[in-house]
Structures are given as structure tokens and as C-alpha cells.
Amino acid sequence: MSKERIREIVERRTSADGFVETGVEGVQLFRLTTPLHCAPAVYEPCVVAIVSGSKEAIVDSQRYRYDQQKYFCCTLSMPVEAGAPEASPKNPLLGVYLSLNTRVLTELTIAMGSVSDGRRGRQVGSQPPGLALASWDENFTDALLRLLELEGKQEETSVLGEGRLRELYYAILKGEAGVSLRHAFGVGNEVGRAIHHLSSRLSEVVTIEELAARAGMSRAVFHRKFKQATAMSPIQFVKSMRLNKAAMRIAQGMTVNEAAQEVGYQSSSQFSRDFKKRYGQSPKIWSQSNPGAVGGLVLEK
Secondary structure, three states: OOHHHHHHHHHHHOOOOOEEEEOOEEEEEEOOOOOOEEEEEEEOEEEEEEOOOOHHHHHEEEOOOOOOOOOEEEOOEEEEEEEOOOOOOOOOEEEEEEEHHHHHHHHHHHHHHOOOOOOOOOOOOOOOOOOEEEOOHHHHHHHHHHHHHHOOOOHHHHHHHHHHHHHHHHHHOOOHHHHHHHHOOOOOOOOHHHHHHHHHOOOOOHHHHHHHHHOOOOOOEEEEHHHHHHHOOOOHHHHHHHHHHHHHHOOOOOOHHHHHHHHOOOOOHHHHHHHHHHOOOOOOHHHHOOOOOHHHHHHHH
């Protein structure tokens, strides 16, 4: 019943394709009624709950499909390919997008750790993946409904919105994706900080030795933990982030040379070779056959 009520709210408040603000910072509703084939995107930390249809994200050949049974949790900046190929007017993609607030999640994670003496969710020597699927359990469903029932009413949203969002975050932390979240936003997340540093400096030369040193790890340990979190080596991650960012810019109308330079390529020919190896076409041909193709239309913010 709660999930049906959530769908009713999302369906009523999204009359056209695109995003609708809820009045609570970082919380949006969305609708998509045309197929969106998998295309390059960069996901930022978020949780996405689908109430109609399904969506896909692909990372290093691993496919994540989420719908009314599983919600999606991304705890790190991640290069992916994503889409909603089954979306249609008769079967629209409807859902809720939560842009994760680092400050709030860190406060909650530390508070939960202090109560449990830091034992909850600890995995010695293991780095949880940056992408996870979690079941729509009762706590998550009820907390999401309570948040959406504010319906954007100004006074209620202003007074109650932040508290109900914290309640939803707590439900997510207690759910199946909780380990990944607690690791990403808790104390000692060296890999997460390294990824943030890396993602904000894609046009610069950053060495693995520098990243490992910033994380306080040996190169070998850093490489292992990085791959556990992202399913990619640091070098693969950098290249994927650069190529996905460039593909998105090209799809949005930027020239190939401009896009290559923006993500740190000094050589256009090297960029074209890497692009063709990843996507099977030269940047120019790809842009002509994929006009406006941005796989993150529903997630990349």
C-alpha cells in the first residue's frame, strides 16, 4: 500500500518528462516516456528509487538493473553506461532521485558508529563496492512515503523536510546498501577521498603513487581497495571517467577537440583512438549516430 501511494504521488506530480523539485534539497521526482538506450554517464553519490519501469547501469561489463523491487545506491563518483530502454508512454519510467548529502550522512554514520562502538558493518581488509542494489524494505518504503507526503507544501516542507530526509537516510543506512554507505561516508574512507580528488582533476596528470600517498597506503594496497570499490584499476577508472565525460559533452554539442581538451587529452588523435576502442566508433561518427545521447539523463546531475 505504501509503495502504491508513492507511485501515485510521483505520477501525479510529474506530468511531463524530466525532473520535478519536491522542495526538499536534493530530492527530485522524474518521468521518462521514451526509450533511453545505454550511453556514457558519470554518476555522483545518489540513491534512486524506481516506482514504475526499470533502469540499467553498466560498470566494467557488470549490469545493475533496478525497479520496484530494488533501489539503486551510488556512493562514489563513477563512470558508467546507463539507460532505460524499456521506457514508453504505456510503461513510463517514474521514480525518486536523492542526491546524497555528505554532511548529513557523515553525521548519521558517526552517530551510528558511536552507539555500536564502531562494530556495525565493519569489514576488515575489504572495500565495499561503490554501486549497490537494495531491497525496498518496510523502513525504506515508509520513510520515503513520509517524505513525499509533504507534497511540496511550503510550511510543512520547511519545518519537517530536513527531519524526514534524515529519517530516510537512516533507513537506507540500516538497509542492504548500508555497508557501502557507512564505509563511504564514515571515518577513514581514504579511497572515497582519493576518487573525489581524482574526479575533480581529470584534466590534470595525477599519478597512482600520489593517490596512494594521499590515502596513506602502499601502491599495492591502494590498487586492491580501489578495484574493490569501483571494479576498475585506477588507470582504467581515470580513462573511463575522461572518455565518459567527453562523450557526454560531445552529445551536448561540444566539438570533439574541445571535449578532448576539457578532460585532459593533449593529443586529439590519441583521444580518437581511445574513444573508438571504448565505443566502437570514432567520436565524429558516434556523435552523428547518437545525437543527444546522455545515459545519465535521469541520474547524472
